[in-house]
Amino acid sequence: MNYLLQQLVNGIALGAIYGLIAIGYTMVYGIIGMINFAHGEIYMIGAFVALIAFMALGISGITYIPLALLLVLVIAMVFTAAYGWAVERVAYRPLRGSFRLAPLISAIGMSIFLQNYVQLLQGARVKTLQPVVHGGIALASGTFDVQVSYLQLFIVALTVILMAAFTYVIAATPLGRAQRAVEQDAVMAALLGVDVDRTISLTFLIGASLAAVAGVMVLLYYGVIDFFIGFEAGIKAFTAAVLGGIGSLPGAMLGGLLIGLIEALWSGYASVEYKDVMVFVVLVLVLIFRPSGLFGRPEVEKV
Amino acid sequence: MSTEAAAAPDRVAPRGIAILPLLKESFLTAIVALVLAIPLVGFRIVESNGTTGLATRFWWVGFAAGAVFLGRFALGIWRGAMPPRAVGGASWLDPVARFGRRHARIVALIGLVAALAWPALPFATRGIVDLAISVLIYVMLGWGLNVVVGLAGLLDLGYVAFYAVGAYSFAILASDFGLTFWEALPVSGLLAALAGVLLGFPVLRLRGDYLAIVTLGFGEIIHILLLNWGSLTRGPNGIGDIPRPGLFGLVFERRAPPGFTTFHDFLGVPFSPSQRVVFLYYVVLALALMVNLFTLRLRRLPIGRAWEALREDEIACRALGINPTNVKLSAFGIGAMLGGFAGAFFATRQGFISPESFTFTESATILAIVVLGGMGSQMGVVLAAILLVLLPELGRQFAEFRMLIFGAAMVLIMVWRPQGLLAHRAPSLRLGAPPR
Numbered sequence: 001m002n003y004l005l006q007q008l009v010n011g012i013a014l015g016a017i018y019g020l021i022a023i024g025y026t027m028v029y030g031i032i033g034m035i036n037f038a039h040g041e042i043y044m045i046g047a048f049v050a051l052i053a054f055m056a057l058g059i060s061g062i063t064y065i066p067l068a069l070l071l072v073l074v075i076a077m078v079f080t081a082a083y084g085w086a087v088e089r090v091a092y093r094p095l096r097g098s099f100r101l102a103p104l105i106s107a108i109g110m111s112i113f114l115q116n117y118v119q120l121l122q123g124a125r126v127k128t129l130q131p132v133v134h135g136g137i138a139l140a141s142g143t144f145d146v147q148v149s150y151l152q153l154f155i156v157a158l159t160v161i162l163m164a165a166f167t168y169v170i171a172a173t174p175l176g177r178a179q180r181a182v183e184q185d186a187v188m189a190a191l192l193g194v195d196v197d198r199t200i201s202l203t204f205l206i207g208a209s210l211a212a213v214a215g216v217m218v219l220l221y222y223g224v225i226d227f228f229i230g231f232e233a234g235i236k237a238f239t240a241a242v243l244g245g246i247g248s249l250p251g252a253m254l255g256g257l258l259i260g261l262i263e264a265l266w267s268g269y270a271s272v273e274y275k276d277v278m279v280f281v282v283l284v285l286v287l288i289f290r291p292s293g294l295f296g297r298p299e300v301e302k303v
Numbered sequence: 304m305s306t307e308a309a310a311a312p313d314r315v316a317p318r319g320i321a322i323l324p325l326l327k328e329s330f331l332t333a334i335v336a337l338v339l340a341i342p343l344v345g346f347r348i349v350e351s352n353g354t355t356g357l358a359t360r361f362w363w364v365g366f367a368a369g370a371v372f373l374g375r376f377a378l379g380i381w382r383g384a385m386p387p388r389a390v391g392g393a394s395w396l397d398p399v400a401r402f403g404r405r406h407a408r409i410v411a412l413i414g415l416v417a418a419l420a421w422p423a424l425p426f427a428t429r430g431i432v433d434l435a436i437s438v439l440i441y442v443m444l445g446w447g448l449n450v451v452v453g454l455a456g457l458l459d460l461g462y463v464a465f466y467a468v469g470a471y472s473f474a475i476l477a478s479d480f481g482l483t484f485w486e487a488l489p490v491s492g493l494l495a496a497l498a499g500v501l502l503g504f505p506v507l508r509l510r511g512d513y514l515a516i517v518t519l520g521f522g523e524i525i526h527i528l529l530l531n532w533g534s535l536t537r538g539p540n541g542i543g544d545i546p547r548p549g550l551f552g553l554v555f556e557r558r559a560p561p562g563f564t565t566f567h568d569f570l571g572v573p574f575s576p577s578q579r580v581v582f583l584y585y586v587v588l589a590l591a592l593m594v595n596l597f598t599l600r601l602r603r604l605p606i607g608r609a610w611e612a613l614r615e616d617e618i619a620c621r622a623l624g625i626n627p628t629n630v631k632l633s634a635f636g637i638g639a640m641l642g643g644f645a646g647a648f649f650a651t652r653q654g655f656i657s658p659e660s661f662t663f664t665e666s667a668t669i670l671a672i673v674v675l676g677g678m679g680s681q682m683g684v685v686l687a688a689i690l691l692v693l694l695p696e697l698g699r700q701f702a703e704f705r706m707l708i709f710g711a712a713m714v715l716i717m718v719w720r721p722q723g724l725l726a727h728r729a730p731s732l733r734l735g736a737p738p739r
Contacts, residue, residue, distance in 0.1 A: 035512045049342045055357045079342045086339055094718045101458050102721040104512055105674050108667055109713025116707040121343050128355065238516060273531045280520035287513055288505050
């Protein structure tokens with residue numbers, strides 16, 4: 001029982017990270033109908049920028065932890081957003097209106113490029129960070145102690161705050177309105193004075209900065225990163241987005257939580273080796289039985 | 304625009320260059336590059352004696368920004384000097400492609416003669432023939448994937464799964480069950496086809512990019528299985544000592560195993576290790592030609608027509624009574640079988656296989672060959688395979704930049720020429736399509 005509870009706690013923290021990445025996929029898919037395959041790499045870059053920021057702050061003597069965390073978050077979000085913007089500008093924008101698979105192939109190329117770019121610049125070896133946030137709350141004790149670390153609380157709380165802010169942006173600001181309009185019908189939105197290019201760029205900026213937050217979290221949570229983490233996390237987050245219904249923001253968050261829970265429970269009770277297989281099996285099952293996901297609208301194909 | 308230019312839309316006058324806006328644009332691009340470069344280029348995480356620290360190299364950042372400035376400026380000059388060109392518009396490769404299509408037989412014949420004579424050419428050392436074998440394996444894989452991606456229009460990101468199934472089937476059949484190359488080859492192909500049908504059956508109803516991600520998942524699942532299912536695949540250690548193929552019972556070894564005759568004894572010539580390489584070259588050439596003829600014939604059969612029709616318009620196909628699932632499944636299965644053949648040959652040529660050889664990068668490489676070649680073009684696949692295998696070989700000193708250049712090339716080629724080097728079909732009439 002306690003073991004189950006502990007796995008649930010771990011799964012929720014992990015799921016919050018996946019959910020934040022999944023939002024980037026789901027937004028981009030909603031607005032331009034492409035799978036941004038390089039989004040996992042953007043998250044990886046976020047984690048690297050965060051690690052470099054932590055070390056730079058440590059050298060500058062900023063050791064007050066809340067301040068350091070805040071600065072690292074801001075730095076990671078800003079620089080990673082720049083990467084997200086540049087990727088769209090270079091690899092996707094020239095391909096709008098091209099045949100369907102062209103942007104996806106371009107995105108795969110971008111993903112390979114970014115992975116090797118980071119590997120060449122920072123080295124292939126695993127990078128580590130000493131734990132920054134210590135301690136936690138004991139939830140239950142007995143034969144197996146259940147612990148919620150402050151870090152897990154921080155991750156979940158930050159995710160909730162970001163989700164709330166984000167939902168507000170989409171629902172009640174001019175930018176959100178423009179995004180929803182472009183999502184419905186880009187040509188019509190352009191005719192009515194929405195700057196489509198700018199809206200799409202901003203979507204990539206937002207998606208990348210949320211991925212950067214996920215990168216900061218994963219760096220704090222595991223303390224280990226390398227240039228290859230984006231591939232796996234990217235696929236899992238994409239699965240989460242599909243599971244929740246691609247194009248739906250609450251769906252992406254819920255999908256992320258479910259994937260995190262599945263992963264934690266599967267590795268807790270079944271086998272660690274096959275935990276990634278499990279995620280793919282879930283993806284296939286969802287696509288077969290409920291292709292529109294949990295919250296998605298069924299897609300009607302017209303002639 | 305003069306009437307003459309309007310009459311020949313391919314020859315629009317150059318746009319001219321506005322230097323000041325271009326300078327401003329280049330400057331802004333350089334600023335962006337500066338921002339991008341500061342964290343990852345400017346700082347380097349270094350480890351020494353168990354502690355990590357930061358090293359700086361800010362002059363690299365300046366260098367990168369300067370290079371981007373000059374690059375953007377040069378691009379602007381180039382674009383201004385060249386006639387404007389829409390995405391996927393005309394380029395100097397079109398006449399090449401047209402020539403290739405019009406004289407397909409002659410080009411194919413020249414290629415065939417060159418391929419047959421290759422090992423006999425004066426500069427063909429053992430290494431060069433070996434390289435040609437690698438090219439031909441990728442040509443085979445490219446033609447196999449072409450059936451799935453080029454003809455049927457199904458984006459398969461996990462083609463390596465079937466390549467792996469073929470290779471492992473062959474390795475297990477040959478080393479554990481003692482089958483010879485020629486017995487095990489068809490069986491491996493069939494097993495790969497079976498895997499293709501089994502995996503394809505549940506997912507082929509999915510739309511393009513969903514299918515792509517699911518097939519990517521299959522590739523990863525097979526990779527994880529190869530790593531962890533130790534009793535069958537021997538895990539990360541891989542399978543070694545895979546038997547080599549023989550020619551009608553003649554083996555290519557220095558000394559014959561009991562009960563066998565060696566090739567050089569039979570012919571009465573001295574032994575040389577390049578005999579085996581040349582033999583393998585002709586085996587893979589024969590296999591590749593078989594694959595080529597097979598797919599070319601298939602295209603003329605009703606099933607091939609159905610693939611192409613389905614690629615163009617699925618709803619119309621359904622209305623005309625074509626069962627999309629069966630048609631897609633046949634493309635998936637046949638593509639998988641061809642990948643399986645290539646895998647079996649790969650296993651026997653290497654003599655050793657491990658999960659390392661069957662990663663997503665391999666899938667991406669094969670896909671890049673098909674896309675780069677111009678989806679559906681047999682000749683384009685050959686060109687692209689030669690390009691993608693030779694480039695890394697030529698630039699050995701740039702080995703670590705190989706994948707970086709590879710990824711960048713994929714992006715640039717898509718941006719520059721989305722229809723591939725030798726586009727097979729002319730762009731069909733398009734009404735102002737929304738950017739979706």
